[in-house]
Amino acid sequence: MTSTPSGGRPRRRPVLIPVLVVLAAATVGVSAAAGGLKEAPEKPPEQAGKGAEIDQGRMVTRFDDAVVRLGGKDGIGVSDRRYLQLVLKVTNKSEITLLAQMMDDALVGVRADGKPLDDPASTNVTGGPRVVAVSGGHSYGQMHPGVPATVVLAYELPEGKPPPKSVQIDAGMYAWAESFFYKTHEWRLVTTPVAPTAEDRAHGRQFHYSPIVVAQVTLPVRVEA
Amino acid sequence: MSAAHGLVPEAPAAPLRPLPPRRVPLWRKIVGGVVGIALVSAAVYAQTFVLTADEKSDPLTVSGGMHDELRTSHFSARLERVEFARTVRVKKQYSTDDAKADETFMIVKVGLTAPRRPTQVTSFVLTADGLRFEPTDRVSLSATLGDKWIQPGWWRSGLFFFDVPADKLAGARVVVAEPKTLFGDDYMPETSFDLGFDRPKARQMAGAAKDVYEVSG
Amino acid sequence: MSDQNPEDTGVWSPPAAEPSWFTPSKRLPRPDARVWPPPEREPRGSSTVPIPVIEDGPAPRRPTWPPPVPTPPAPVPQPFTRPPFSGPPVPPSAAAAVPAPPAPPAPAAPPPKRRRAPIPKVAKIGLQIAGAVGLTAAFLAMRGYDALQRYEKDVPPANVQQVSAGQEATLADAKWRLIGVSTMTDPQAAQQPGRTMLRIELQATPLNADGTRFALTPPGLYLADKAGRTWMVEPWKSPEKLTPGVAGRFTLISLVPKEMVDQVELTLWPNPYLGRQQSGDALRFDR
Incomplete structure (x- = not known):
């Protein structure tokens, strides 16, 4: 089949392949110029201050105040101890009544002057704050759907130490996620793999999942007499 | 077997008579195609009836209105009364607790009995837009039906207290169900009562709320 | 003369070709002929020229085919009917044309495939x-x-052992005996008419150290009627402490409908969980 087909029509030039080659080269070039195929660095969490309103998926949280006061008021704590109280206005956006205690999970990290507050090794025996929904001078435990509730996270402060100057709160993000195994849906904190800790390495893990932080809220701490 | 057999061309009969080419008329082809497509579509459509994993753990609901006696295999329930109050005063043996609502408490009186075995129930309000309000924790559980046992042979009446904004009560339902266990059983029964509220009625009822509702517990 | 099955064209015909109702497809043996290797020598008497018309009837092997009407024009190949053994299949009238084989008809060496x-x-x-x-x-x-x-x-099905009145029975590391059931005055009787409070005395004798746990966690106890309805039984007084071999006494309280007072029987399950499930071994005490 060496002879050209009769008819003498000029052979068509192969256009498609050069075009594809050029496109592929352009794709590679542009990707390389944009930093390669590595995962884009995550957006740094939004920085916010007092009064900021953060959408956490399952709830919208307004960060109203951080105050150090003696216990006893609003049914929180005992009157001879000092508590760092984070005062939030939380609107439950899910379809079901939630317990206020879950705000401890929703705020994935709370630091006072850079030191973690809900550290299990802290002086607080429960290893975390007491979280209540305050209404009319009493503390309760529920956040009803669509109803804004005043939620207070109370951290007991060690005695004889000066109160912190400021707190930094990492707000996590919830998503209505499907369970891999059961295929049912539930609200879950959105996580991302991060560098392994020493413990992870000991278990042979290359990374571990840590909740993402959508906003970092810095509140000045005021001390109530 | 003999010449006779050989003579009679019985077996070659089949090969010798070629099958007439099966002519399928066009209309039958079309009908067959349409029927096939219809069957396939029906099969695909039937897949939409398959319950999702979430739906599989849904309870079996018996619905009714006020004063209807709704029977399930685990309990029977009837909604006896709905009232509103701004404060609920719980009189205990040695103390009195006042619970104040954000707006008003909806106080639901439910009568219950069990057909076979003792059981316990809980309740929640399901609003028209699907929000689920658990009974308020401002009123202690001991004043409600939530910690009482329902037994066969007699009806037991009790209260549930809800802190629901009045504007969410239009079209709301009160659901009585057995509390979910950790490893939830499937097909748990529940009863769902239509309160029969529209917006003006809910507002009017909540507006006419009592100041104080006393209950022992 | 030849043993060859007249159907045997040398081409293997798939069994799927059986024209039977469960055949998924209508694939039929192709009416082809063996070409290579060349067919055996044809039986004498057979011919490739058009077959002479046989006037008077069907082949002798099919003596009982319905009247020699030409075979109905079925779309599928002519199935072979099984010659019914109804009497000597004397061919109706074929004898003249074809020499019919004697009485037992067509003892064909390879019986033709029955379809x-x-x-x-x-x-x-x-x-x-x-x-x-x-x-x-x-x-x-x-x-x-x-x-x-x-x-x-x-949830193993319930296996209830009936214990006759006053007898002792063993269950879950202890021996149990129902001492008595008596009515009590219900403090809330006024609010709850139609019910009666029952007081039940139950004796437990632990068989071993494990059996002493019932002082802390009472077994699953219910009152049951014949129809299978059950009522709660709450321990009112439990023994402070149980020791193996020493009888301890439980006083139990229950509320039942008035009309059931004489009919309910105490059932005992090893623990409250099994009692709720009504599953596994249990004792039921006659009164």
Whole structure:
């Protein structure tokens, strides 16, 4: 089949392949110029201050105040101890009544002057704050759907130490996620793999999942007499 | 077997008579195609009836209105009364607790009995837009039906207290169900009562709320 | 003369070609002929020229084919009917034309393949539907059986031992004896008419150290009537401490409908969880 087909029509030039080659080269070039195929660095969490309103998926949280006061008021704590109280206005956006205690999970990290507050090794025996929904001078435990509730996270402060100057709160993000195994849906904190800790390495893990932080809220701490 | 057999061309009969080419008329082809497509579509459509994993753990609901006696295999329930109050005063043996609502408490009186075995129930309000309000924790559980046992042979009446904004009560339902266990059983029964509220009625009822509702517990 | 099966063209015909109702497809043996290797020498007397018309009837091997009417023009190949053994199949009138074999007809050395008669269309569809229904039922039954097996593994069915009045019975590391059931005045009787409070005395003798746990966690106790309804039984007084071999006494309280007072019987399960499930071994005390 060496002879050209009769008819003498000029052979068509192969256009498609050069075009594809050029496109592929352009794709590679542009990707390389944009930093390669590595995962884009995550957006740094939004920085916010007092009064900021953060959408956490399952709830919208307004960060109203951080105050150090003696216990006893609003049914929180005992009157001879000092508590760092984070005062939030939380609107439950899910379809079901939630317990206020879950705000401890929703705020994935709370630091006072850079030191973690809900550290299990802290002086607080429960290893975390007491979280209540305050209404009319009493503390309760529920956040009803669509109803804004005043939620207070109370951290007991060690005695004889000066109160912190400021707190930094990492707000996590919830998503209505499907369970891999059961295929049912539930609200879950959105996580991302991060560098392994020493413990992870000991278990042979290359990374571990840590909740993402959508906003970092810095509140000045005021001390109530 | 003999010449006779050989003579009679019985077996070659089949090969010798070629099958007439099966002519399928066009209309039958079309009908067959349409029927096939219809069957396939029906099969695909039937897949939409398959319950999702979430739906599989849904309870079996018996619905009714006020004063209807709704029977399930685990309990029977009837909604006896709905009232509103701004404060609920719980009189205990040695103390009195006042619970104040954000707006008003909806106080639901439910009568219950069990057909076979003792059981316990809980309740929640399901609003028209699907929000689920658990009974308020401002009123202690001991004043409600939530910690009482329902037994066969007699009806037991009790209260549930809800802190629901009045504007969410239009079209709301009160659901009585057995509390979910950790490893939830499937097909748990529940009863769902239509309160029969529209917006003006809910507002009017909540507006006419009592100041104080006393209950022992 | 030749043993060759007249059907044997040398080409293997797939069994699927059996024109039977359960054949999934209508594929038929092709009416082809063996070309290579060349067919055996043809039986004498056979011929490739047009077969002479046989006037008077069908082949002697099919003596009872219905009147020699030309075979109905069926779309499928002529199935072979099984010659029914109804009497000596004397060919009706073929004897003249073809020398009929003597009495036992056609003892063909290789019996010709028997093909089933076609099943009427209605019966065929009916059978298909019945098959589908049967298979579905079998599938559902299997699933139900499996689910039941798994459920019964989790929640073993109740195995209740009836204990006659005043007797002692062993269950879960202890011996149990019902001492008595008596009515009590119900403090809330006014609010709850139609009910009676019962006071039940139960004696427990631990058999070993494990049996002493009942002082802390009472067993699962219910009052039950014949119809299977049950009522709560709450321990009112439990023994402070149980020691193996020493009888301890429980005082129990229960509320039952008035009319059931004389009929209810105490049932005892090893623990409250099994009592709620009504599963496993249990004792039921006659009164």
